[in-house]
Every structure is written in C-alpha cells, then in structure tokens.
Amino acid sequence: MKKAIVLFITIMALSCQETQELLNLTHGVYISNITIITSEDGNYHPYNGHLVIKNDSIVYVDKKKPTLSGTFEQIDGTGKYIIPGLIDSHVHITEVQGMLPHHMEANPELAKQFTSQMPNSYLYYGFTSLINLGGISNEQLTAINTLPIHPDIYHTGRSGASVANGYPMNFAPEQYRFESTPNFIYMESQAAHIPDKYDPADHTPKAVVQRIKNTGAIAVKSYYESGFRGMPKLPVPTKKIMNELISESHANDLVLTVHGNSLEAHSFLADVGVDVIAHGLWNWETYRDVPLDSLPLEVKQTLDKIIEKQIGYTPTLTVLSGEEALADLAFLDQPELQKVVPKKLLDWYKTEEGQWFAKELFIELETGEVHKIYGNIQAHAMLALKYLSDRNALLLFGTDTPSAPTYGNQPGHNGYWELQLMKEAGVPLDKILSSATINNAKAFHLDANIGSIKTGKKANMLILTKNPLLDIEAYNAIEHVMIGGKLVTREDLAVKN
Ligand SMILES: [Zn+2]
Structure with a gap:
C-alpha cells in the first residue's frame, strides 16, 4: 500500500513539472x-x-x-x-564457420576460440540482436546468455519445421536426420522413408508449432527448397501444410519465416502469404540467362505480390558473396577480419584441410569463371532488391551468417558486408537503416523492446x-x-x- 502512495506522489510531482x-x-x-x-x-x-x-x-x-x-x-x-543497435534476423550462431563436426573434433582449440569470440564479433559490428533461424539447444543458449556481454539472442526452437526428408534434413545421413530435426513435418508421400517410431500425430504443423512455442521461440522457420547444386529433387511443403503453419504460428503469436530463393519458392510463398521470406529471389530458374538489367515479367509479378502483401523480404546478398569469396585466398587477408576471427583460425582456413569446401565447390572452375557465375546471380538478386526497395516493399535486414560451411560469412563482418551490398544494389541509406532496426523489430514482434531509441x-x-x-x-x-x-x-x- 505504501508503495502505491509513493508512486502516486511521484507521478503527481512529475506531471506538475512540465519543463524539467x-x-x-x-x-x-x-x-x-x-x-x-x-x-x-x-x-x-x-x-x-x-x-x-x-x-x-x-x-x-x-x-x-x-x-x-x-x-x-x-x-x-x-x-x-x-x-538503435542493429538486428540481424537471419543467423546461425551454432556453427563454427568453415568447419564440419569432424573438423571441430580434430581442431577443438580453434573451435573453442571461435565460439568464445563470436558474440563479441557481432557486437563489434553493432549487431546487438540476433535471430537464430535454425535449431539451437538450451545449452547453447545458456552458454551465450550467461556471458557478461553478449547480443540478445532470439530463436526458432530446437529445429526448423522441415518437411520429412526435405531441405535441410537432406544434408544429414538418413539414420540421424530425424533425430536432429525433432520438429520435422510428417508428409504422407514420405511415409515409406520415415522410421516407424515417429507418430504422425506428433509431427503435424499444429504439434510442431506448439513444441516450438514451448521452447521460448519467437518464430517458426520453415523451408521451400526443391534442391540446388545437383541435389536430387527434394520434397517441399504442400499449400495445405504451409497454410497450417501460418495459422498455427499466428495462433501462438509466432512469426513464420521461410527459406526460399528461387522463383518457384518465392511465387509459392507469396501466394500463400507467409510473414517473412528468409532470402532474396536470386535463382531465376528458366530466366537465369536473361540480361543483367532486365526483370522478367514472371519475376516482377512475384515481387509485386510480395510488395502488395507486405511480406518481409530478407535480401541475404552475402549468401552468394560469402561462397564466391572461397575462390580467392586474398579474402582472408582483409585487415577487418582480424578484428573478428581468431588469428589461428584464419591461418587454418588457408591450409589444405581448411580449404575443403572451396575445393568441393570450385574444383573444376577457374577463378574467373566463379566470379562470372556468382556475378550473374548476384546481379539478379540486386535487381530484384532494387525493384522492391523502389516500391516500398518491407525490407528486413538478414545475412544468413553462415549460409553454408563457408569461412566467407564471418560474424559481424558479414553484416557490415551485407549493408554495403544493399547500398551497392541501390537501396537508399535510410531504408538500409530501417531494415536493420525498426522493420526487423516490428516484423518479429520485438518493437515493444528494441528497434528504436525511445523511452x-x-x-x-x-x-x-x-x-x-x-x-x-x-x-x-x-x-x-x-x-x-x-x-x-x-x-x-x-x-x-
Ligand atoms: Zn539460414
């Protein structure tokens, strides 16, 4: 009672002082x-x-x-x-850049150095809030949240809502992929390839979204990816599944953000009307060889729908640049990288072992060819982004750091690179700033707390x-x-x- 009276007097006193x-x-x-x-x-x-x-x-x-x-x-x-502090709405803080699990086991000290520097590296480039769009465990969250200084971490639960055997489950061997994707969605068409111990009732959109909500997540991550780089055709969600993911997410006050970078994916996701598309539209499929300054009608129509429905669009231009970077060892000599990556790890990237992914991607290509291929795709990505920016689309800053086991996407540094690429694409500086602050805050329902400078x-x-x-x-x-x-x-x- 006493507290209430004190509070009342304080409010009175303040309201009488109009100027001070x-x-x-x-x-x-x-x-x-x-x-x-x-x-x-x-x-x-x-x-x-x-x-x-x-x-x-x-x-x-x-x-x-x-x-x-x-x-x-x-x-x-x-x-x-x-x-305001910057918000990156697409990161994967559970990875060690450039390493697969067996590299981490062989080089535990390097992995440890990276992991302990990583939160500071994001802060070094001003990223005070990160949205992790992949699986994260309680242990991983606690490890960061108990540091004296760290970015605020928001997440999408223990795993994404991937359809059974779809992207990105396909990367894991069949005997492990279901265990590592506890929130997979059961599809009748995949029944023969789902172990019997999984009850379909636990893997409906409703059950999956509920499970994600219970972990303290702010969003649900799903995927629309039929495959790239010579993958066999992957199963993708049906309209019914995606619509259920939307309604279940909204019923739980969660945001649905979906992976997709092809015309097929963006067209599907724009049609059903997801909240956020977690990548830009750079895979123009049959239009992949059109001139770099022309926007095919079908691409334009899809982008128009994204504008009309104000679906959040996450350019993630550094996905392409961060892969292309593997074609030039000089990338690793940038002085800025030494601020955010431990020196021993930078040295390891240059070794035979550290070059594994560069070899896997580009073994049969000359450096010039790599730049030509990625240059074309990036030009299309930038054209789509410029079209959207000019027409007041909802741009959300996100990097997908790292988008693959590439050392080309380093924490913090990659965000700064993404900001520069957005500028290069022709996005005005005020829109770049709002994409990385208030737009992300609003789109992910965080604006009561972050995204602007306000009492x-x-x-x-x-x-x-x-x-x-x-x-x-x-x-x-x-x-x-x-x-x-x-x-x-x-x-x-x-x-x-
Ligand atoms: Zn991602």
Whole structure:
C-alpha cells in the first residue's frame, strides 16, 4: 500500500513539472548533445538531443537537457551520432564457420576460440540482436546468455519445421536426420522413408508449432527448397501444410519465416502469404540467362505480390558473396577480419584441410569463371532488391551468417558486408537503416523492446563518428556499443591475439 502512495506522489510531482525532468540515477549513463537518428516508421528526422539510460533501459530522450541527480557516467556526444543497435534476423550462431563436426573434433582449440569470440564479433559490428533461424539447444543458449556481454539472442526452437526428408534434413545421413530435426513435418508421400517410431500425430504443423512455442521461440522457420547444386529433387511443403503453419504460428503469436530463393519458392510463398521470406529471389530458374538489367515479367509479378502483401523480404546478398569469396585466398587477408576471427583460425582456413569446401565447390572452375557465375546471380538478386526497395516493399535486414560451411560469412563482418551490398544494389541509406532496426523489430514482434531509441525500450544503441544516413562507412565507424545499458568501447570487443 505504501508503495502505491509513493508512486502516486511521484507521478503527481512529475506531471506538475512540465519543463524539467528530474532523474535520480545510481547506475546510469547520460549521453549529451548527440545527433539522434531513430524512427518508428522508416522516416528519419535526426536532431540534436540528450539521452539518459538507467540500468538496462532508456529513460529519457529529448532535445532539452535533463536535470539529473545521483551518480552516473557522462558521455559527451558532440559531433557524434547515435542509432538503435542493429538486428540481424537471419543467423546461425551454432556453427563454427568453415568447419564440419569432424573438423571441430580434430581442431577443438580453434573451435573453442571461435565460439568464445563470436558474440563479441557481432557486437563489434553493432549487431546487438540476433535471430537464430535454425535449431539451437538450451545449452547453447545458456552458454551465450550467461556471458557478461553478449547480443540478445532470439530463436526458432530446437529445429526448423522441415518437411520429412526435405531441405535441410537432406544434408544429414538418413539414420540421424530425424533425430536432429525433432520438429520435422510428417508428409504422407514420405511415409515409406520415415522410421516407424515417429507418430504422425506428433509431427503435424499444429504439434510442431506448439513444441516450438514451448521452447521460448519467437518464430517458426520453415523451408521451400526443391534442391540446388545437383541435389536430387527434394520434397517441399504442400499449400495445405504451409497454410497450417501460418495459422498455427499466428495462433501462438509466432512469426513464420521461410527459406526460399528461387522463383518457384518465392511465387509459392507469396501466394500463400507467409510473414517473412528468409532470402532474396536470386535463382531465376528458366530466366537465369536473361540480361543483367532486365526483370522478367514472371519475376516482377512475384515481387509485386510480395510488395502488395507486405511480406518481409530478407535480401541475404552475402549468401552468394560469402561462397564466391572461397575462390580467392586474398579474402582472408582483409585487415577487418582480424578484428573478428581468431588469428589461428584464419591461418587454418588457408591450409589444405581448411580449404575443403572451396575445393568441393570450385574444383573444376577457374577463378574467373566463379566470379562470372556468382556475378550473374548476384546481379539478379540486386535487381530484384532494387525493384522492391523502389516500391516500398518491407525490407528486413538478414545475412544468413553462415549460409553454408563457408569461412566467407564471418560474424559481424558479414553484416557490415551485407549493408554495403544493399547500398551497392541501390537501396537508399535510410531504408538500409530501417531494415536493420525498426522493420526487423516490428516484423518479429520485438518493437515493444528494441528497434528504436525511445523511452522505455532496452538500451541497445551504437555511438558512431559518421552519419549512417549519409555514409555506409558509418557502420564501420562505431565508437561505442551499448548493450542492455552497458557501454562498451568497440576495440574491447575485437579479437585479442
Ligand atoms: Zn539460414
């Protein structure tokens, strides 16, 4: 009762003070005189102002100076910019880049070094929130969530909702794939290839989505992939299954995000109307050889449907660039990589053993041919993205780090690369920023907590020395990263060799 009275008096006192806020801080940060760049709707009106952070929350944002008492740290923001922390809505934090399980077993120290640096590497490039779109275990979540400093991790449960024997279950040998995909969906057409011990009733869309919800997931990941790189034709979900996944996800307040990068997949997913497509449309199938500056009618019609239904579109341009990178060893010599990848692992990538995936992909190809092939696909991916961006599609920033066992997609660094590729594709800088902040927050129902700089939201923010609405390099001009109210100097997040 006493508490209620105190609260009432405090509210009264505040409401009488129209011009001055009095904030009493014990564990606080005051950032003064900084250019605030944030938006609730994708329109930006930067202004010079002041922010106060108390514990892990933003408690004050205004043009006026606050009146403060108590103890707090003060940061002079003169000449600097502050933006919300970045959100990558497509990552796989359970992997060690460039390694399969047997490489990790043979090189445990390298794998360990990578895993312990990985959360800091994402933060180094300003990624304060990550959505893991693959299976993750409680142990893996706890390992990150108990670190003193780490990005916020959101997830899609113990495995994706893959149709039986479909993508990506097909990568695992038949005797292991069902065990490693506890949320697979039973399809009658696959009955002969599903072990008898699995009860179909446990693998309906309804049962699967319920199980995913129970793990604390925020989304359901599914897949529409009929195969690539010479795979046999893979089973794909029917319309009925996909519609059930949508309705069950929504009934559980979950977002349905679906893998797909071909015209067939995007057309199917746009028709049924999923919430998010987890990749861009770069596999134009029969139109794969059309000129690089032309958008075939059928591609255009599919993109129009994505715009009309405001389906979240995740370009993931670095999927292509991160594979193409394996054709040039020089990729590994970029100084930026040394900030986010342990040196011993960078050295290992150059060894015979570390080059295994590069060999598997490109053994019969000259470097020039690789660039030509990937250049064509990427040009189509960028054309589709530009078309969508010009017509106010819902762009969601996502990288798919790593998209394959490639060392070409490194934590944090890959996000910065993706931002640059979006710019190269012709997406304006304001849309790039909203895609990586408020759009992702809204699309994944996280906007009550993150995605913009607003009183009451979590204090995940970046202090930059360049303006991201004028210069893409701003995303590599991070001075401080604030994660849950904790202010970290960028260089403290880099690899210590
Ligand atoms: Zn992925």
